[in-house]
Amino acid sequence: MMPYPSGRLHMGHVRNYAIGDVIARYKWAKGHDVLHPFAWDAFGLPAENAAIKHKAQPDVWTKKNIADMKNQLKSLGLSINWDREVSTCDPNYYKHEQKIFLDFYQAGLAYRKESWVNWDPVEQSVLANEQVIDGKGWRSGAPVTKKLLSQWFLKITDFSESLLEGLDTLKKWPEKVTTMQRNWIGKSEGAYVAYDVENSSHKVQIFTTRPDTLFGASYIAISAHHELSKALSEKNSEVAAFIKECEALGTSQKTIETAEKKGVKTPFFALCPFDEGKKIPIYIANYVLSDYGTGAVIGVPAHDERDHEFAKKYDLDILPVVALPDGQTPDVEEAPHISDGTMINSQFLNGLRVTDAIKKAIEKITELNIGYGAVTYRLKDWGVSRQRYWGCLIPIIYCNQCGIVPVPKKSFPSHCRLMFLFDKAGNPLEHHPTWKHVSCPKCNQPAKRETDTFDTFFESSWYFLRLCLEKNQDELDKTAIESWMPVNQYIGGIEHAVMHLLYSRFFMRAMRQCGYLNIKEPFEGLLTQGMVIHKTYKSKDGEWVYPDHVITKGKNHYTEDGKEVTVGASEKMSKSKNNTVDPQAIIDEYGVDTARLFILSDSPPDRDFEWSDAGLQGSWRYINRLWALALKIAEVKDAKKPSDQTPEGKKIERYMHKTIYAINHDLDGFHLNKAIARLREFSNKLETLDLSHQDNHHIALFCLKTLLKLFSPFIPHICEEIWKTLLEEKSFLIETPWPKVNDTILEDDTITLAVQINGKLKGTIECSQGQNTQDIEEAAKKLPAVHAVIKDKEIKKIIVVPKRIVNIVCP
RNA sequence: GCGGUCGUGGCGGAACUGGUAGACGCGCAGCGUUGAGGUCGCUGUGGUGGAAACACCGUGGAAGUUCGAGUCUUCUCGACCGCACCA
Numbered sequence: 001m002m003p004y005p006s007g008r009l010h011m012g013h014v015r016n017y018a019i020g021d022v023i024a025r026y027k028w029a030k031g032h033d034v035l036h037p038f039a040w041d042a043f044g045l046p047a048e049n050a051a052i053k054h055k056a057q058p059d060v061w062t063k064k065n066i067a068d069m070k071n072q073l074k075s076l077g078l079s080i081n082w083d084r085e086v087s088t089c090d091p092n093y094y095k096h097e098q099k100i101f102l103d104f105y106q107a108g109l110a111y112r113k114e115s116w117v118n119w120d121p122v123e124q125s126v127l128a129n130e131q132v133i134d135g136k137g138w139r140s141g142a143p144v145t146k147k148l149l150s151q152w153f154l155k156i157t158d159f160s161e162s163l164l165e166g167l168d169t170l171k172k173w174p175e176k177v178t179t180m181q182r183n184w185i186g187k188s189e190g191a192y193v194a195y196d197v198e199n200s201s202h203k204v205q206i207f208t209t210r211p212d213t214l215f216g217a218s219y220i221a222i223s224a225h226h227e228l229s230k231a232l233s234e235k236n237s238e239v240a241a242f243i244k245e246c247e248a249l250g251t252s253q254k255t256i257e258t259a260e261k262k263g264v265k266t267p268f269f270a271l272c273p274f275d276e277g278k279k280i281p282i283y284i285a286n287y288v289l290s291d292y293g294t295g296a297v298i299g300v301p302a303h304d305e306r307d308h309e310f311a312k313k314y315d316l317d318i319l320p321v322v323a324l325p326d327g328q329t330p331d332v333e334e335a336p337h338i339s340d341g342t343m344i345n346s347q348f349l350n351g352l353r354v355t356d357a358i359k360k361a362i363e364k365i366t367e368l369n370i371g372y373g374a375v376t377y378r379l380k381d382w383g384v385s386r387q388r389y390w391g392c393l394i395p396i397i398y399c400n401q402c403g404i405v406p407v408p409k410k411s412f413p414s415h416c417r418l419m420f421l422f423d424k425a426g427n428p429l430e431h432h433p434t435w436k437h438v439s440c441p442k443c444n445q446p447a448k449r450e451t452d453t454f455d456t457f458f459e460s461s462w463y464f465l466r467l468c469l470e471k472n473q474d475e476l477d478k479t480a481i482e483s484w485m486p487v488n489q490y491i492g493g494i495e496h497a498v499m500h501l502l503y504s505r506f507f508m509r510a511m512r513q514c515g516y517l518n519i520k521e522p523f524e525g526l527l528t529q530g531m532v533i534h535k536t537y538k539s540k541d542g543e544w545v546y547p548d549h550v551i552t553k554g555k556n557h558y559t560e561d562g563k564e565v566t567v568g569a570s571e572k573m574s575k576s577k578n579n580t581v582d583p584q585a586i587i588d589e590y591g592v593d594t595a596r597l598f599i600l601s602d603s604p605p606d607r608d609f610e611w612s613d614a615g616l617q618g619s620w621r622y623i624n625r626l627w628a629l630a631l632k633i634a635e636v637k638d639a640k641k642p643s644d645q646t647p648e649g650k651k652i653e654r655y656m657h658k659t660i661y662a663i664n665h666d667l668d669g670f671h672l673n674k675a676i677a678r679l680r681e682f683s684n685k686l687e688t689l690d691l692s693h694q695d696n697h698h699i700a701l702f703c704l705k706t707l708l709k710l711f712s713p714f715i716p717h718i719c720e721e722i723w724k725t726l727l728e729e730k731s732f733l734i735e736t737p738w739p740k741v742n743d744t745i746l747e748d749d750t751i752t753l754a755v756q757i758n759g760k761l762k763g764t765i766e767c768s769q770g771q772n773t774q775d776i777e778e779a780a781k782k783l784p785a786v787h788a789v790i791k792d793k794e795i796k797k798i799i800v801v802p803k804r805i806v807n808i809v810c811p
Numbered sequence: 812g813c814g815g816u817c818g819u820g821g822c823g824g825a826a827c828u829g830g831u832a833g834a835c836g837c838g839c840a841g842c843g844u845u846g847a848g849g850u851c852g853c854u855g856u857g858g859u860g861g862a863a864a865c866a867c868c869g870u871g872g873a874a875g876u877u878c879g880a881g882u883c884u885u886c887u888c889g890a891c892c893g894c895a896c897c898a
Binding site for chain 1: 812813814815816817822823824825827830831834835836837838850851877878879880891892893894895896897898
């Protein structure tokens with residue numbers, strides 16, 4: 001994945017790109033045509049924050065960051081095709097994006113609708129969720145409210161089913177990611193039901209996945225922005241106050257759903273269509289989302305956790321309508337009954353199982369003409385408008401005569417930016433005196449530009465297509481794109497599991513519909529790498545202390561000026577906790593290979609990686625040992641192949657082939673830590689090979705060369721150096737082919753079998769390949785440790801699993 | 812709150828489809844090299860008991876399936892990631 005150019009390379013980047021580099025070098029060595037490109041996710045909020053804080057122009061700031069980071073990246077020795085590098089803030093990049101958007105618009109995949117944003121009343125600007133802290137604006141400290149704005153949306157919901165079905169084809173994705181996306185799309189089957197409201201012309205429509213439980217309904221909860229809530233707030237001050245309170249929660253779903261569940265009772269009652277005379281109270285509740293579903297839910301406290309909690313709080317009826325499996329009525333006072341059963345207290349549904357009752361209830365709802373069965377998705381359309389300066393301009397002009405008018409494609413890139421000032425909060429594009437005023441491309445009358453820019457996920461949803469093109473290729477050439485796409489191996493953080501990866505999948509579908517390409521899925525293989533974490537240190541006076549500045553004496557830690565330091569949990573490296581380690585400093589001191597080796601060696605790529613200086617030293621030592629080993633073997637590099645190999649030589653040759661086999665397997669599965677462990681084992685064995693015996697010289701050299709080749713994707717510089725300088729090879733190591741496994745010498749002559757009694761290990765026996773079961777049983781029984789136990793016991797059974805184990809079962 | 816993942820020595824982690832738990836590395840200890848320290852080399856290192864042989868315990872916790880469970884099942888505890896305007 002492309003990085004945000006923050007200005008300084010951090011360990012997370014090093015890890016990400018080191019993993020990618022190993023895979024790229026391995027595939028290259030195996031003869032694949034590898035494209036290993038790079039891009040910068042250059043638009044975004046931090047540039048604007050820097051502009052406000054340091055009066056730096058976002059483009060200047062961003063370009064400097066890119067230059068700085070590129071320098072650092074280059075020192076990592078990555079095999080990146082820099083000639084294709086792109087930056088998303090480059091007009092030559094985003095002009096395509098503007099065209100794509102207009103094509104989406106023409107195809108009916110982009111539309112405008114009103115939607116809520118977090119609003120800072122002091123700054124008079126929109127806040128991102130992360131800028132809302134405890135309900136207050138991060139800079140102003142003012143309580144946040146919500147505001148309704150007209151914004152652009154992309155119709156990702158047109159592809160809900162396709163995005164869901166496509167997940168089954170992503171065989172090389174981690175299952176956790178496809179599961180998360182499946183749940184995010186959230187297909188559910190259920191029914192819409194419209195309830196009449198007593199003494200009112202309003203109707204309340206709800207959606208439920210459990211229409212079978214409608215007889216157990218105790219209340220209906222509507223959102224603060226439901227039309228009924230709005231109508232009520234005009235004359236009811238309690239309701240108006242509650243709506244205000246809900247708005248103070250902001251737009252973050254996490255905040256809304258973790259807030260204490262509160263509701264306010266309205267004077268309205270919904271009329272149960274099945275049960276004449278039954279009146280269901282209507283509440284306005286803070287946990288009902290206004291822009292999801294119908295903005296109203298039905299509460300069945302006997303059979304739903306959240307409804308139960310709400311009913312308890314407001315003392316509502318809890319009527320069980322699903323019996324326990326044994327037919328008993330469940331006790332639902334303390335906890336709801338969620339699982340399956342047969343229906344009770346439900347008139348025409350009584351006696352039916354839940355699944356049948358759902359069908360029957362939908363039939364009845366349809367028959368009464370109050371609703372219908374439906375499939376819904378949790379997935380919402382994607383709001384792409386941002387009230388920000390540093391993003392790709394939405395190429396739209398608003399004309400009083402002509403309405404929404406696309407900026408003509410021939411005038412792309414639409415980027416005629418003047419000097420904008422960040423002297424006040426909010427979007428400079430909006431409050432610039434002249435910029436937004438243009439004449440309508442259709443009627444030439446005065447009109448206004450769209451001042452919003454795109455969500456930066458827009459850029460990241462298709463950048464990989466641009467990377468399929470040569471630097472100077474100006475059109476999104478279908479042939480070039482399709483010759484490389486899909487991305488065979490995509491690598492990035494698990495935090496992108498849903499949004500970025502889902503938006504990219506949507507883009508492929510939408511772009512396909514607009515004729516751009518014929519690709520279904522953007523990423524064939526996906527590897528989600530873990531974070532780089534580090535211990536945190538805090539001094540007695542509560543300050544975070546840099547790891548470098550901690551002095552350890554025995555079990556205690558101190559600051560440089562002698563204050564006591566406590567060691568905290570390992571957390572994601574972050575500036576705010578001072579637990580970062582600067583990759584540049586490591587590279588300067590130990591060299592790139594040490595840094596690469598260490599960051600790849602300990603943890604599997606998909607898990608978090610704990611940085612430790614001691615671990616780094618270990619990698620440094622190994623690099624030195626490898627050099628020493630090579631130096632020793634280089635002395636005998638002219639040795640001829642002996643006519644007959646020593647038993648030791650034969651053994652290490654077999655081990656070498658086992659290693660190649662295992663490394664292939666490990667690299668194919670991205671078990672880079674295991675691959676390194678095996679290479680170290682192999683190199684440990686090679687160190688003990690007796691070089692005083694002349695007949696071992698040739699095989700030692702052969703093994704060393706194999707070791708270098710197998711290690712070269714990880715530590716390319718030292719391996720190449722040994723190859724050239726110590727072994728005086730004419731070729732470059734990087735150009736030599738990947739070693740081949742000789743299958744015929746893989747198998748050992750003898751096998752070690754574990755012998756157990758009742759599943760407990762008692763010893764091991766050696767046997768030859770294909771030895772018969774009876775011999776093995778006899779040999780096992782003769783083991784002293786076994787004999788001692790079984791000699792006066794009756795053997796019930798002996799289990800012999802070929803090549804694995806013997807288990808003697810006796811009472 | 813909802814969705815997802817993870818949990819193995821002092822530490823990072825190995826253990827392919829259930830079959831010798833702790834590979835490899837870090838740390839630590841002892842010995843050697845050294846004037847000393849570091850580097851480097853060798854040896855040892857899950858816990859408890861034991862001089863030792865060995866025995867017992869041991870994969871967050873509890874239960875279960877199995878000849879056999881780190882691996883499967885159920886419950887439970889904890890940590891982390893995402894939740895639609897950070898990227």
